[in-house]
């Protein structure tokens with residue numbers, strides 16, 4: 001290796017020991033970091049140049065408990081370490097990362113890696129937590145025991161990786177990559193029992209002071225994992241989220257709405273009447289503006305998701321729900337992937353790689369899109385805002401309650417589908433949930449802010465690209481061909497989209513959708529929230545004369561019946577309208593069959609759910 005070639009280092013360690021945090025600290029990347037096992041499920045690469053001028057290429061890997069992989073994500077780590085992947089060269093130096101507060105568990109993998117006799121450095125991470133607890137580790141002694149350099153790190157603090165980089169620099173400059181020597185490296189085949197005994201011996205030798213055990217954590221867990229209180233706390237947390245999504249978002253939403261309306265008003269006054277004005281006002285501002293107003297609600301939802309992810313609460317919730325999930329044939333491991341699906345089913349489906357049993361994994365993939373993803377939030381919020389009065393029920397806000405109910409509907413139907421899946425395939429699920437409970441910690445404010453910023457960026461850039469493009473296409477289809485002479489209705493009725501909408505209206509009449517909704521469902525196939533933008537454009541174009549407005553809410557409140565609104569909500573609890581999810585299923589399962597199965601079962605449920613909702617509510621409410 002010369003100085004010009006980058007030094008390839010791979011971060012290897014147990015799940016949740018801080019590998020990705022270290023990766024981000026070293027490379028300046030913003031890969032996802034969260035306080036539970038199994039966050040990283042793919043290998044990620046980055047690079048940096050140290051102040052000493054050494055160029056590094058870093059690979060972040062999924063956490064592994066052992067080099068005998070149990071799950072698809074662990075297998076990736078093994079393959080990279082053995083140089084068995086075409087897409088990743090054998091690393092020059094293995095940076096083993098361990099959680100200082102959990103050496104008992106982490107050292108097993110360390111001993112396994114030493115036997116590979118690859119140049120290795122050990123990073124003892126989370127030293128800040130260790131020090132706070134009074135845990136004292138004799139680093140020099142540990143170094144002697146293992147025969148490799150041992151460095152303390154604090155991955156989440158600026159400067160927390162300086163010592164590690166200096167060590168790597170020194171190795172790179174001298175060209176002396178230290179290969180482990182000594183008893184551990186030379187041990188041929190070692191039984192798990194012998195390894196465990198060895199770990200105990202090393203711990204006895206290097207731990208100077210065991211420090212306080214996690215007394216605070218235990219005290220919190222007495223409440224959080226309590227068989228009754230635990231569920232109450234979980235329900236309260238979820239409730240709070242949905243209340244906040246509505247009650248905290250009013251002011252920023254009004255600001256955005258006023259901004260969009262103001263811009264539209266200005267454009268309307270300044271531009272001459274004609275096609276271009278219609279494109280800008282009806283196509284772009286109405287369409288894009290009606291999606292953009294939901295940014296505050298999405299950010300509030302993510303504020304809670306990110307804070308919960310970083311706190312260490314999620315694996316506890318997984319334990320609480322394990323019995324329930326087991327009863328429908330899901331493994332407790334499915335909890336985190338399903339929970340991630342509340343943000344978006346795409347990462348949720350990827351997270352199923354942490355599930356060992358292929359059938360369990362498939363079952364989890366199949367129901368992941370029933371979890372209410374954040375792209376459904378604009379659709380729900382639009383309809384709730386238009387039809388559900390904003391009043392209090394006891395201490396709760398009625399709109400928040402309805403939103404909560406929709407999320408529950410998604411969860412309940414997912415459980416029902418999983419149960420059918422279990423019945424159909426006779427899967428037996430006897431294994432108990434083995435999940436590490438991480439230490440609680442306060443969410444890192446900087447990470448929280450960065451995470452929210454990232455979310456806002458993703459949302460706005462989606463609005464600015466795919467949604468904008470679809471709105472322009474939709475505007476075009478809705479404006480041409482121009483109406484014939486002497487036409488009385490709005491131009492859209494005579495356009496291509498208008499004709500298509502009317503055709504589809506036949507299909508959707510039994511579920512109560514009018515032609516405007518039918519049109520909006522089509523661009524909504526690309527991504528669910530696009531349907532909201534499409535409704536904005538379609539309604540802006542169907543309005544005549546002075547009724548022009550960029551505000552969608554009053555428009556649908558005036559023209560839809562309540563049964564129609566409820567039916568559309570039911571449709572969106574199930575609707576398989578997301579191309580990215582379907583293509584992720586194809587990628588992760590390597591087969592079209594589950595894709596076809598998912599699309600058809602979800603479409604069937606959506607239609608049936610909307611049909612039942614529409615017909616029943618029509619009878620009950622006596623509407624049209």
Ligand SMILES: Nc1nc2c(ncn2[C@@H]2O[C@H](COP(=O)(O)OP(=O)(O)OP(=O)(O)O)[C@@H](O)[C@H]2O)c(=O)[nH]1
Nearest residue numbers: 016017018019020021034038039040063126154155
């Ligand atoms: N206090 C403290 N927290 C840390 C440190 N390093 C990481 N963390 C936190 O530990 C948790 C896990 O960090 P990650 O970087 O996601 O862990 P990982 O090893 O990549 O986990 P997997 O991808 O699941 O294998 C996160 O909540 C981090 O904020 C550290 O040095 N000190």
Ligand SMILES: [Mg+2]
Nearest residue numbers: 019020039040
């Ligand atoms: Mg990670």
